[in-house]
Amino acid sequence: MLVKTYGSAVYGIHATTITVEVNLGTGINFYLVGLPDSAVKESHKRIVAALRNCKFNNPRHEITVNMAPADIRKEGSAYDLPIALGILAGSAQVNQERLGEYVIMGELSLDGGVQPIKGVLPIAIQAQKEGFKGVILPAANAREAAIVGGLEVYGVETIKEVVEFLNGDRQLERQTIDVEAEFRQSQERYEFDFADVKGQENIKRAMEVSAAGGHNLILIGPPGAGKTMLAKRLPTILPPLTLEEALETTKIHSVAGKLGKHASLVSVRPFRSPHHTISDVALVGGGMFPQPGEISLAHHGVLFLDELPEFKRGVLEVMRQPLEERVVTISRARFSIEYPASFMLIASMNPCPCGFYNHPEKQCVCGPGVVQKYLNKISGPLLDRIDLHLEVTPVPFKELSQERVSERSESIRARVVAARKRQAERYAAYPGIYCNAQMSSQLLQEICVIGNEGKQLLKTAMERLGLSARAYDRILKVSRTIADLDGSEQIRTEHLAEAIQYRSLDRDGWAG
Structure with a gap:
């Protein structure tokens, strides 16, 4: 019997949905495929112990678990819960009807407890994008996932809670937070x-x-x-x-x-x-x-x-x-x-x-x-x-x-x-630039325009204080910021003078 559950893999700060396919056939072996790392391969022993200690039946069948897409490496212990639920559903201990509506992730303890995992926020964001009804996660991670709107978030302490919820024997409390209120x-x-x-x-x-x-x-x-x-x-x-x-x-x-x-x-x-x-x-x-x-x-x-x-x-x-x-x-x-x-x-x-x-x-x-x-x-x-x-x-x-x-x-x-x-x-028309420090050389010429008096001041400073040529752009950027603090549209000589004094290490002879 073939059953599908859904998990997620995090790469960088983005997540990819993983389909966990569990097939129960004739035999007694356990096969885990789909490019799993050592932590994922070890999940079989954790799952067997957790199911036994929670009084679930371990099916006496050959179990094949495929994690698709099979060319993406799966890392960590967070796939324990979706694999375990797939095995239980394949042996008719869990109702499959609601299983495909949720992205499910969590590490299992040997007593059936569900331990916290990493990367929950990207997982929840991806689940919402792909139209899943909700996510089932460790209770310790539920508030983090609840940041994402339009998604049912359920935090669980044990695998038994998840099984009873999917079978309709238990109502889990949906985790919600007022993001804007908490943020403020x-x-x-x-x-x-x-x-x-x-x-x-x-x-x-x-x-x-x-x-x-x-x-x-x-x-x-x-x-x-x-x-x-x-x-x-x-x-x-x-x-x-x-x-x-x-x-x-x-x-x-x-x-x-x-x-x-x-x-x-x-x-x-x-x-x-x-x-x-x-x-x-x-x-x-x-x-x-x-x-x-x-x-x-x-x-x-x-x-x-x-x-x-x-x-x-x-x-x-x-x-x-x-x-x-x-x-x-x-x-x-x-x-x-x-x-x-x-x-x-x-x-x-x-x-x-x-x-x-x-x-x-x-x-x-x-x-x-x-x-x-x-x-x-x-x-x-x-x-x-x-x-x-x-x-x-x-x-x-x-x-x-x-x-x-x-x-x-x-x-x-x-x-x-x-x-x-x-x-x-000022930088509304320039994507990716939000402050003066991010100005490019081209923008510097357009925005940091100084008069003849300012140019003379810069020339004198570079000659008398021994300032390097590399300090020139930095002084202009800093003087533009000082002008902004002063509410001035133009960079005045006093703004340049203040910016020049912030270049201590460029002075010749500073360290003897």
């Missing part, structure tokens, strides 16, 4: 605030410029100057996620298994801070079974690299292409997967190994040439993709002891949102 409610949940930062007004201003234009930023300063504290507060001044951005970010976290139990929507911009011992695969994604890396988990948010020179040079170099193209392509012999990677890079570093080069009070003990060697750990091409270079100096006691409360993130974010709105209107 959780958007303002921030652990940090710029009001906690004493002093550093010039750095706060630079971070406001960075957030307003989507510019990458590097902070250079001695230990304890507040670099990490400032970086952790950057997401609090970024514009709130749109619902579309939140769904895309949630899909990535769902595929990577980072949402956690009973989670639904990622409604605040992600902040990822990997340790400097991270590998290149963990940073950009990939592996034997490809998974999103840290730069994809930071999509629509911030990737913070603390102690930048301590990262392996090869690890940093693999970011160069994603920083420009805002997408990561993982290529293998038989397939290619794309993960989105539109993130803001924020980095911090000490100016030298001892940490006190250019310190106003403490003496640097590094030998001749050591400072330059330390800075050379960061390649020119990577530094070229960082728009703002800022020197962070220690906060004096007078400012630390002040009781005056600093400006809150909410106030700064209001100005950032207004600037982003101007940019959205």
Whole structure:
């Protein structure tokens, strides 16, 4: 007897519906075909134990399971539940009438419990596209799937619940959530605030410029100057996620298994801070079974690299292409997967190994040439993709002891949102461009027009401060953002002057 159930396979951040065909014939063997990996092949032992412990009959027949399309590799343990239900339906223990209406996924425990799985949101989206009535999933993943409208979502704890539901002996509670209400409610949940930062007004201003234009930023300063504290507060001044951005970010976290139990929507911009011992695969994604890396988990948010020179040079170099193209392509012999990677890079570093080069009070003990060697750990091409270079100096006691409360993130974010709105209107006719940092060279010439006085200022700056030619485009982009914050249609000389001072590492002789 032939029975069909439906599951789903996730590749990248998209899902493909898998038809699980179960045929019971004469004999006693078990065959599993359709390019399954080891975890799928092991499902037979889990299924047999689960059915026996739940008092179901194990059919004494030859069982052939085909997972179609047979040329797509099936990975993971999430196919246990559809295979088990196919076997039960083939032996007349489950009514087949409703079986084809649902996409069913879940890993089985030996006692018949249904364990959580990864990639539920892409699975639910694909099920809705293909016209399925609903999805039956582990209870821990039900809220995540309920984000998708027009789909019946049922969360189950055991295989017995699914069997009774399909046989009409039990009513399962449909999982529903008000996506927009939950999205609005959780958007303002921030652990940090710029009001906690004493002093550093010039750095706060630079971070406001960075957030307003989507510019990458590097902070250079001695230990304890507040670099990490400032970086952790950057997401609090970024514009709130749109619902579309939140769904895309949630899909990535769902595929990577980072949402956690009973989670639904990622409604605040992600902040990822990997340790400097991270590998290149963990940073950009990939592996034997490809998974999103840290730069994809930071999509629509911030990737913070603390102690930048301590990262392996090869690890940093693999970011160069994603920083420009805002997408990561993982290529293998038989397939290619794309993960989105539109993130803001924020980095911090000490100016030298001892940490006190250019310190106003403490003496640097590094030998001749050591400072330059330390800075050379960061390649020119990577530094070229960082728009703002800022020197962070220690906060004096007078400012630390002040009781005056600093400006809150909410106030700064209001100005950032207004600037982003101007940019959205400016780039409405250019698909894929939403902020000044994404401008191409051609757009730069059209949009960042400066007068003779501004050109003279730039020329003087490049000659006297030793700024490199590569700094030219970056200064224009940043000055356009400063003008947007100022509500100005034209880039004025004061906007250019402020942008020029944010290029510390381009100055000749900065490191001796």
